[in-house]
Amino acid sequence: MRYDYVIAGSGIAGLYSALMAREHGSVLVLTKGSIDECNTRYAQGGIAAALGPQDSPELHLADTIKAGAGLVDEEAARILVFEAAERIRDLTRFGVPFDSVDGEVALGREGAHSHARILHAGGDTTGAHIEISLSSLARMSNISINEFSQVEEINVEGGRATGVQTLDTRTNSRETFEGRAIILAMGGCGQLYKVSTNSEVATGDGVAVAYRAGAEIMDMEFIQFHPTALRLPGVPVFLISEAVRGEGALLVDENGRRFMQDYDDRGELASRDVVARAIHTELAKSGADRVFLDVTHLAADRISARFPQIYQHCAEQGLDMATDPIPVSPAAHYVMGGVRTNVWGETTVPGLYACGECACVAVHGANRLASNSLLETVVYARRVVERTLQPDTPTAAALTQDACALPAAEVTEAPNLDRAAVQTLMWDHVGIVRDGESLARAASTLAAWDAAVPTPMDRPAHELANLITCGRLTATAALMREESRGAHYRSDFPEPRDDWQRHLVFRNDG
Ligand code: SIN
Numbered sequence: 001m002r003y004d005y006v007i008a009g010s011g012i013a014g015l016y017s018a019l020m021a022r023e024h025g026s027v028l029v030l031t032k033g034s035i036d037e038c039n040t041r042y043a044q045g046g047i048a049a050a051l052g053p054q055d056s057p058e059l060h061l062a063d064t065i066k067a068g069a070g071l072v073d074e075e076a077a078r079i080l081v082f083e084a085a086e087r088i089r090d091l092t093r094f095g096v097p098f099d100s101v102d103g104e105v106a107l108g109r110e111g112a113h114s115h116a117r118i119l120h121a122g123g124d125t126t127g128a129h130i131e132i133s134l135s136s137l138a139r140m141s142n143i144s145i146n147e148f149s150q151v152e153e154i155n156v157e158g159g160r161a162t163g164v165q166t167l168d169t170r171t172n173s174r175e176t177f178e179g180r181a182i183i184l185a186m187g188g189c190g191q192l193y194k195v196s197t198n199s200e201v202a203t204g205d206g207v208a209v210a211y212r213a214g215a216e217i218m219d220m221e222f223i224q225f226h227p228t229a230l231r232l233p234g235v236p237v238f239l240i241s242e243a244v245r246g247e248g249a250l251l252v253d254e255n256g257r258r259f260m261q262d263y264d265d266r267g268e269l270a271s272r273d274v275v276a277r278a279i280h281t282e283l284a285k286s287g288a289d290r291v292f293l294d295v296t297h298l299a300a301d302r303i304s305a306r307f308p309q310i311y312q313h314c315a316e317q318g319l320d321m322a323t324d325p326i327p328v329s330p331a332a333h334y335v336m337g338g339v340r341t342n343v344w345g346e347t348t349v350p351g352l353y354a355c356g357e358c359a360c361v362a363v364h365g366a367n368r369l370a371s372n373s374l375l376e377t378v379v380y381a382r383r384v385v386e387r388t389l390q391p392d393t394p395t396a397a398a399l400t401q402d403a404c405a406l407p408a409a410e411v412t413e414a415p416n417l418d419r420a421a422v423q424t425l426m427w428d429h430v431g432i433v434r435d436g437e438s439l440a441r442a443a444s445t446l447a448a449w450d451a452a453v454p455t456p457m458d459r460p461a462h463e464l465a466n467l468i469t470c471g472r473l474t475a476t477a478a479l480m481r482e483e484s485r486g487a488h489y490r491s492d493f494p495e496p497r498d499d500w501q502r503h504l505v506f507r508n509d510g
Helices: 012-021 057-067 074-082 084-093 126-140 205-212 242-246 272-286 300-306 308-316 372-388 419-429 436-452 459-480
Strands: 002-008 027-030 144-146 149-157 160-168 174-184 223-230 250-252 291-294 326-335 338-340 352-354
Touching: 002 012, 002 160, 002 205, 012 027, 012 126, 012 174, 012 372, 027 149, 027 174, 057 074, 074 084, 074 372, 084 372, 126 372, 149 174, 149 205, 149 459, 174 205, 174 372, 205 338, 205 352, 205 459, 223 242, 223 272, 250 272, 272 291, 272 326, 300 308, 352 372, 419 436, 419 459, 436 459
Parallel strands: 002 027, 002 174, 027 144, 174 352
Antiparallel strands: 149 160, 160 174, 223 326, 250 291, 291 326
16 A cells, blocks of 8 residues: 555654645554554653743753753754744644643743743643643544554665565554655664653554664663663652652652752752762662652642543552652653654655654753653654655755764573563663763673564564664663763763763664
C-alpha cells in the first residue's frame, strides 16, 4: 500500500504530525500497540511556553540553553521558544483543555525555569488530555490507523527511505507500506532501565530502526533521571511531578532535614540533573533507598486540586499528602539523544524524518529543561510536515564527518538474556553516576548480547533487540565522553572539559 505520509508512532508526535499532514495528502499511522498506548499520556507536568506577563521567549531560550550545559543548538532552541505560543493555540484548537485561573491560562513553575511558564490540563494529567484530544480527532478524520503494527525495518532504496516493513503483532504477518515521507515518532527508550517512569512501550524502536537504516544517532549518553518517583516496596514506579516542587514541596532526608541548599542555591528547583545527583549522593551517604518529598506545610485542598492524580495515587498506597511526606527516589525518565535531525526534522537519510523523543535536534543539549519535551514535539512535528511541502529544498541533514560506528562483537552464548537483564545492567553500570570501568563492562556485555540475540520474530523479541541497540549506543557514548556534563556524570572525570563541548554521533555505514 502507498501513502503520502507513513508515520510510525501514536504519541503526541505521531498524532500531531498526522493531523497536520492530513491537509496535504493520504496519511497512515502505524502503532505497535493500541493507539492510546504511549508515553505521552503519562506526562504530568505540562508544556512550557513563555506566556506570562513578565516572561518572554528570550528568557525561555536563556533557561533552555543554561540547562543544556553547552550542547544546545541555539537555532533549534530559538525556533522552539518562539513558535511555542502558536503551537499552544493549535493544541487548544484541537480541544486540549488547558487549566485556567480567572479566565487566564494557569502557569506553573518547574525546576530551572526562571518564570512560571508550564501550561497544564486536568491539574497533573496534561499528557492524558493531549493524547485523548488528538487521538479522538485522528479517529474521526480521514487518517488511516494501523494498530498492533510494529515497524521492523525502514526500506531504503538508492539511498532514500521509501517505506517500512511491519509486523502485525497479533498474527505475526508482515506487510510493506510505501510513503513519500516516512516520519519516525516512536518515542524514547526509558525501558532500558530497571527503575523508569516510562511506559512498557518505550523500547527505543525509533532509534534502533533508524540506526539500522543508516541514519545518524546523536547524544545517546545523555539520559535524564527524574529526581522524584514514588518509592514504596512492591509498588510500580510512579512519577511525582516536578510541578509539585514548583508549588513549594521540599526534599528532606529520613530525619526531616532539607538538603538541596547544600548542593545548589536554587534548592528544590535546581535543574533536574543536579537534583537527581544530589538525591543519589544523599542516599549513598545514608545507605537509605529513598528521601522524602514534603508538602505537609501547604494547604491540603490546594494540593489535591492541583495534583488530583498524584493525590489519589498516593492515597491508594495509604499516603495522605497533607500529613505524610512522600518517599521518593530517582528514575530514568527521558533520553536527550536520538535520531539526528536538522531544524526541519530531516534525518541524514533522504525521505526519512523524525520528531518527538526519538529525534535529536539538540534542543535539550545535555539536560532537558522540564516540560520542554511536549513543546519540542509539537513545534518540530509541524516543521516536518511543512518541509514535505517544499519539494525544491534539500531533503536530508548533512552527514557528520567524524561519525563513529558501534564495534562488531564475537557471537557468544547469552543464556537468560531478557529485558530485565538489560535493565539491571544499564541501571547498575550506565546510571546516574558512571565510571570508565563500569561503562566498559556494560558496553562489552551489550555488544556480546547484540551478537547473540536471534533474529526477532515477534514484538517482545524486537523490543529486546532494539533496547540492546540503544543500550550499546548509550553505554559506548558514555564511555567515550571522558568528562561530566549535564545529565552525564563520570566519577572518574567529574568536571566538564572544553574539548568535549561537542556531540557524539553514531552511524552504521555497514
Ligand atoms: C514532570 O511532571 O515532572 C515531568 C515533566 C517533564 O518531564 O518535563
